[in-house]
Amino acid sequence: MTMRDAAEHDAPEGFGARVRKALAWRWGSQLVAQFITWGSTIMVVRLLEPSDYGLFAMSQVIVTALHFLNGWSFASSLIQADRVGDREIGQVFALLLLTNGLLAAAQLALAPIVADYYGQPEVARLLRVQALIFLAIPFTALPTALLARRLEFRSQGIANLVSAAVAATTALALAWYGFGVWALIYAPIAGIAVRAVIMSIAARLWVRPVFDLRGARRMIGFGGALTLCQLFWIIQSQSDIFIAGRVFSVYELGLYSEALFLTLIVTGRFIPPLNDVAFPAYAELHKAGRSLGPYFERTMQSVLLVVTPIYIGLALTAPEAILVVFGEKWTGMAPIVSGLAIVMPLMAVQIICSPTCTATGKEGFYLATSIAGAILFAGSFFIGVQFGAQGLVRAWWVAAPLLLIFTLALTLPQIDLPLRRLVVAAAPPVLACLAMVGVVGGLRLALPAEIGPVATLALLGTAGAATYAGMLYLVWPDIVRQSIAMIRRTPADPLPTAAATPAPAGRTRDAAE
Known part of the structure; x- marks a missing residue:
């Protein structure tokens, strides 16, 4: 053929x-x-x-x-x-x-x-x-x-x-x-x-x-621009281990790296496969003269609806989850996991911005965000490593929001999407998660210590999931119905909501372990 x-x-x-x-x-x-x-x-x-x-x-x-x-x-x-x-x-x-x-x-x-x-x-x-x-x-x-x-x-x-x-x-x-x-x-x-x-x-x-x-000039130019972007992505995503490798012991580095691997599973494993579909789909839409703004808005909301409760729930239950799943010798990474999980929804939104530039041939914007990410993350890690693993966690807290602000400032005008609409789309998962935090936090204080980590994890997880789902169903029932309809039938829209989720996977381990 x-x-x-x-x-x-x-x-x-x-x-x-x-x-x-x-x-x-x-x-x-x-x-x-x-x-x-x-x-x-x-x-x-x-x-x-x-x-x-x-x-x-x-x-x-x-x-x-x-x-x-x-x-x-x-x-x-x-x-x-x-x-x-x-x-x-x-x-x-x-x-x-x-x-x-x-x-x-x-x-x-x-x-x-x-x-x-x-x-x-x-x-x-x-x-x-x-x-x-x-x-x-x-x-x-x-x-x-x-x-x-x-x-x-x-x-x-x-x-x-x-x-x-x-x-x-x-x-x-x-x-x-x-x-x-x-x-x-x-x-x-x-x-x-x-x-x-x-x-x-x-x-x-x-x-x-x-x-x-x-x-092959266009081919080499396009590939070369993306490769240059990846060079700066390397600095952003690998500088913490590179810097910490000379400061931490092998044991401490193992705890941090495994905590990072755990918290990057969703953004690193499940968003990139969606990216694989999004890039050619976005490219085809662009060639047909379609605006990408509405698709990006719906995509961001769908991604946040899924990843935000997962990460906030992980942050709330990390001590029990690590002990039950990984064993007692790994409990030292629980506070690292809790801290990293808080910022990961922002990284998920960061990732879904890239195909709006690459699919339309505007690699320059992707390059600009890659350079900004390299500067922000490497600089933050260089300062944070002096305070141990928690210093690196706090470096994530500083660098990730700043990079997302910079990326959205470049991306949204290109796809004709007002920031106000993006904030409105993000409100349901964010507010539902705030309710989940209140319920889980109150329940943790009320639970007796003697019930053990397995029962505590089960109760907190169930209460958190029920609160999040109940909040969405009671306050935003249309969003729930639209999400269910998207799964059960082929939508009339030419691009399914979840299909537009792209970009570099970041630091993910090969499917080896």
Whole structure:
């Protein structure tokens, strides 16, 4: 099958139906994959020690930093382009092979330097093995972009499920047999290798790389701009571990990094799959001359309706949740989780802003917010690290709101959306969560200590969920009905509300643990 545009949009389905089907496969498969990963993660965390996660976090600073430069943005240019032929696909393939080959070599060269920086020789060995990840990226990035351009996510869903199962099984088996931190290293390698094979077959990637890059100026410009954005995103998302790695002990770094991983699960795992659908959907809407403002407004409200109660509930119940789920040796990360969870709804809104710029070809705005994020977060972490893990938490409290204000100031005028409408849309989940805080806080004071953490967690969780749902149903019943209707039937609007949730996943661990 040739991969030309003439064959990409012949499906008899309407645009809305295609988006809805794509969203169902991409997000639904991610949900199932996460249940697989969570089950494995909980068991692996109980088998390993915080120091294992500390070593892993040290290596991930470099792996994640280089991963963001892996040329995926060149593949994304195929989604945004008006027309794509076999030559353009071959050129992207060549760029991906060159870029990831250089990144693998760079990681091998940096391994001993990074180990010396942290004073941990084991980190060098971890980095050398993890360089294998870059060899598989061209065979995942290119097929993903080709399928996403056509809004075909069924194959990606299957690949997600199989690779998650392979990675989770690998991590659990190695942790069980005493491989320690290496369980966290080999699992993502196994997962991405399986995903590369499945995705290449699904996209029928029978194309040779074209190293003659004449005529690829727009592709390179678009991909280069996004890669530059990712460079600043690296500074924003990795500077806390990089700075703290020389100040904290391995144990303390393990607690902080795992707390951060836990609080980033929703924004890092469930919003990016929606982004995968949103970017091509937004691009197609823009090409059709449609305003993105109404979709962004509804998207933000839908995202906040889901993530805000999850994060505020986690902040309220972190001591019991950590003890029950992770065990007593991890209770030291409970206050870190509580503090980080408070600010994560703001990060969720931050993430959904990016496709309004990238899908319309205005990468400059995305670059500006990326630079601002790098300055705000790195500066805040540099000051906060002097006060330990809670200092880093407070750095999040300062940097995240300031970055969101800056991002909205750039984004909203571009999509003709007044700030007042955005505030009104955000009011229901915010006010319902304030009611939840009051009820859960009062109930905690009334509960006797002797009932134990399991019963306390169950009672607080039930009371919080009931308060939030009841508040929405009594005060904003139309929002509840619209949300239910969106799930149960195909909406008349061409873009489902939840489909417009994009952007960089941030610091998320591969589905390995």
